[in-house]
Amino acid sequence: DTEVTQTPKHLVMGMTNKKSLKCEQHMGHRAMYWYKQKAKKPPELMFVYSYEKLSINESVPSRFSPECPNSSLLNLHLHALQPEDSALYLCASSPDRSYGYTFGSGTRLTVV
Amino acid sequence: GQNIDQPTEMTATEGAIVQINCTYQTSGFNGLFWYQQHAGEAPTFLSYNVLDGLEEKGRFSSFLSRSKGYSYLLLKELQMKDSASYLCAVRSLSGNTPLVFGKGTRLSVIA
Numbered sequence: 029d030t031e032v033t034q035t036p037k038h039l040v041m042g043m044t045n046k047k048s049l050k051c052e053q054h055m056g057h058r059a060m061y062w063y064k065q066k067a068k069k070p071p072e073l074m075f076v077y078s079y080e081k082l083s084i085n086e087s088v089p090s091r092f093s094p095e096c097p098n099s100s101l102l103n104l105h106l107h108a109l110q111p112e113d114s115a116l117y118l119c120a121s122s123p124d125r126s127y128g129y130t131f132g133s134g135t136r137l138t139v140v
Numbered sequence: 141g142q143n144i145d146q147p148t149e150m151t152a153t154e155g156a157i158v159q160i161n162c163t164y165q166t167s168g169f170n171g172l173f174w175y176q177q178h179a180g181e182a183p184t185f186l187s188y189n190v191l192d193g194l195e196e197k198g199r200f201s202s203f204l205s206r207s208k209g210y211s212y213l214l215l216k217e218l219q220m221k222d223s224a225s226y227l228c229a230v231r232s233l234s235g236n237t238p239l240v241f242g243k244g245t246r247l248s249v250i251a
Contacts, residue, residue, distance in 0.1 A: 061238060068246070069243070069244075070227055070241040070243050070244050071183070071227075071241055073238055076238055084238065116180070118182055118183075128171075128173050128185055128188055128229075128231075128239070129183075129185070129239065130185070131175075131182035131184070132182055133181065133182045134180075134181070134182050136180070
């Protein structure tokens with residue numbers, strides 16, 4: 029298995045909703061990442077997990093809450109989002125932080 | 141700090157060759173990656189350079205000059221499906237630092 033799987037592929041949520049994005053990989057990668065990407069912009073780093081511990085939080089608002097239940101799973105919990113949070117959310121993994129990434133196909137999030 | 145610069149947009153003709161440049165200034169350097177991203181899709185890995193020189197992989201080649209802080213991605217025999225964004229990303233010397241992405245170059249291949 030050489031893939032990073034993200035679910036759901038599309039999500040529409042209201043500003044008062046709580047939802048979660050999921051990411052899964054079975055390549056034995058020990059570093060996992062959340063990126064946010066707006067249209068025609070490069071990916072922006074949000075969080076880095078290394079060996080299941082949060083190692084980098086790029087000053088992301090608390091309405092985004094990451095979780096790494098085990099070495100294969102990465103979640104992003106969403107609560108009270110704003111319309112400007114609408115974007116493509118990408119998960120990626122790498123053997124450790126010294127290697128290139130494998131990206132998931134992303135979740136297209138729309139906040140209404 | 142880190143700064144990665146690439147052209148915003150390029151247009152090339154089907155069957156032609158195009159070169160996408162990337163310059164970088166980073167506090168330490170430990171490799172440069174090129175990714176391809178079609179609209180609305182995830183980036184996919186194209187190439188990796190850590191030593192000076194040219195790496196060739198089919199129709200795609202990538203070049204690195206560490207002394208000049210410069211890389212390019214060369215696409216030969218362009219096809220319409222090559223229309224995409226191409227992202228240059230740099231890894232710093234510190235193994236604990238994630239990749240830093242440039243803003244990407246949107247390539248349009250025309251008939």
